[in-house]
Amino acid sequence: MFFVSLHSVYCIWFEPFQCKRNEDELEIIQYEAAQRTTSVDHVSCRQVVKGLQYFSGIWLGVEWDDPQRGKHDGTYEGTQYFKCRHPRGGSFIRPNKANFGVDFLTAVKGRYGLNEKQDAQNGIENTCVFGKKTVEFVGRDSIEKKQSQLHRLVHISVHECTVSHAGQKEEISGTCANIRHIDLSKNLVAYWDTVIDIASQVPNLETLDISGNKMKFPSTSISKSSAFSKLTTLALNQTEITWTEVLLCAPGWPVLEELYLTSNNITVLERPDNVLQTLKLLDLSNNQLLDGSQLHLIGHLPRLEQLILTNNGIPSVHFPDADFGCKTKMFPSLKRLAINDNKISQWSSINELEKLPSLQVLECRNNPLMDTEKNPETLRQLIIAKISQLEVLNKSEIFPDERRGAELDYRKIFGKDWLAAGGHWDPVRNKPSEEFLAAHPRYPSLCLKYGAPEEGELKGQQPLTLKNQLLSKRPEMVKAFPSSMTIQRVKGLLYRLLRIPGSELKLSYESSKLKGKEVELDNDLKPLQFYSIENGDSVLVRW
Structure with missing residues (x-):
């Protein structure tokens, strides 16, 4: 369960604890563990609640989502009342400062204008007095009436509405039968089971955004159920889910096509056996994969068309199963790849991308490699020449004339290196070194496409x-x-x-x-x- 105020949320664990002050026993409370709450417009996360020594009454121990809001690690006057992940993320607050949230349907009614307080005010809000005349604003009642017909709603957003639980059984299905898309982001959901409770009452659910809810996920594999039988798009950004937990939940997503997992501090991947086989888009941006070889573990998702790896600290990309000039068996359907804001510094990683059999769209801005050429246009031409099937680079379309010019220039610029490495116009004598082919794996195919560079072309020409x-x-x-x-x-x-x-x-x-x-x-x-x-x-x- 979660608690919320306007701008902040925290999760707390509650445990009974007794202490005495002036021989008066303090009041003890016990709540369900792992609740989230908001207080004083800030959010905090799962921790422990105990009686606080030397101060009367009941106190809640909390760890803030934003550790800068905290003051300590759960220790006060030498006594550790609870533990924090961050050394200064903890605080104590009074229970009356905490808001434990509302059920899903209450949030929906509040967002879409179906509540008793608003109905009572409609007669006042729909009129305005000018002098002695009362003017009625036509149209508002009809708009609110339409919004209030919850059974017609297909798209529902309860973003930041302090939702913490599903509510009464079958209450959602009896009121909002036609929901297909739900935005449940930045609420107070503390358990994945709560999400299942909501989804199980929405039989036609196709899109679900549960981002910004720091949840407890199952530690064992979930059996298949009908809760997500039609779900095609799922956003779990900033939920602290691990890749292992993703795979444990994945059997419940039989037709999932798009999965968003940004900003979860994911450091390790595992091979998804018999799950996520329908996935077309995977967003792992703003995590900490750090090692490009981690990608090999997800390289056999058969339908994956788009992979987003922005800001992961990846230093290189390689596909060791394929030699120069050959295609890898990994990522057979991958058409779009985003590797912006990583630490790629060598051209060898760009050469490796030529091994991807279906790659058409690449984004690679803000990598150290981008600083190796003074002229950005030259850099672009080199990338185009190195990746034969590329159609869009950094959101700019590659037209046929640009590709032809880039490939001809590449063939000419590195012609002398080709000759020095053993290249020759005579196919029988053409034996470029392994070192040259590693640096320029596309050069032989460019010679086949346009012919080997002639001697006159390779003479230096000044602008x-x-x-x-x-x-x-x-x-x-x-x-x-x-x-x-x-x-x-x-x-x-x-x-x-x-x-x-x-x-x-x-x-x-x-x-x-x-x-x-x-x-x-x-x-x-x-x-x-x-x-x-x-x-x-x-x-x-x-x-």
Whole structure:
């Protein structure tokens, strides 16, 4: 059971404890263990309640969800009254400061306008007096009447409504027979059994969000029941569930397709045998997996199409069951992968993603690898060239022309390394080293697709600069460029000089004050002054 106030919740364990002060025995209370409550607008978690020495009356020992609200670890004046997970997460409060929550149906009626107090006030709230005239607001009664017809509701949200228990048996099914989607997030549910009690009265339940309820989950496998027989989407974010507990509960989710488990401090995975076989989306973001090899344990979910691993501290990804140029048997259906905000620093992890047979969409922002190239566009082109089936990178679609350009550039840039490693235009003599193939596993397939790079292509070419190279090969021209001139107009000038369409030109500039640092001129609609170009700077032209 939970207790709640407006903004905070805590869980508490209650145990009997007696102490004496001036020979007067203090009052003792005993509650069911693992209750949650809110008090003074803050939330706290499961702990113990005992009589507090030297202070009269009844006190509750609590551990706050936010440890900054606490003052100690459950110890006062040398006596440990209860234990906390955090060394300063505990406090003592009076029982009258605690709210133990309401049943599900009471919360629904309160949220959707079906309660006696509101009905009694409707006559007052629907009218307004202007001078001597009383004006009635038409429409409100009909809206509330519609909302109050609970049996018609399909979507129900009781987010932050202090729900702590299911209520009377069959009460929900007799009142809200058509519910399909429930948002029960950030309430005071303390037990998974409470969730089952609610769901068992909602036979058509398809979507359930129980996030933000720190619950006690079963320690043994749950037998199959009809409570979640139609459930396809389940959110268990911030519930402190472990992966082991997920697998123990999973037999009760026979048709589950989407499972959200963010921010649960999950550190270890296990192979899901005969469960979660219908899963299409798994969100494990903001956990602590830390080791990429943990992913191998969930790599055989047959229908998994989307995997979200954002902010897990993962340093690398690898699939040891497949050699260079081959596909892994893991994640056979995976189309979308998010590995943002991890610790991936080596290109070898990107090479490994080419082994995924169905990967189409990748998000990999905010990894140390992203800092290895000064130009973000260059980084993007390298990733595109390394993963052949990729269609969307970091939420930006990859068009055929971009892929072709990226692959041709990749083939050309690493052509000299290929030759030095034993590559050759003659297929019989083409024997690149294992080291080269490990660093560039797609290079052989690019040579098959576009042909091996010719010797002329591999000669170093410096970019042209307007000042030193481009104009020096033509009659000298002196032309003033106003700072308000757009990049599009600059490209128009270059077209007249070079006869190369502006769409094929890539412009950047090098500051005379910061040699070796290029800034891409990537927005045709921006003026030169937007990029802080000054006299003496060089514009670099590539096509």
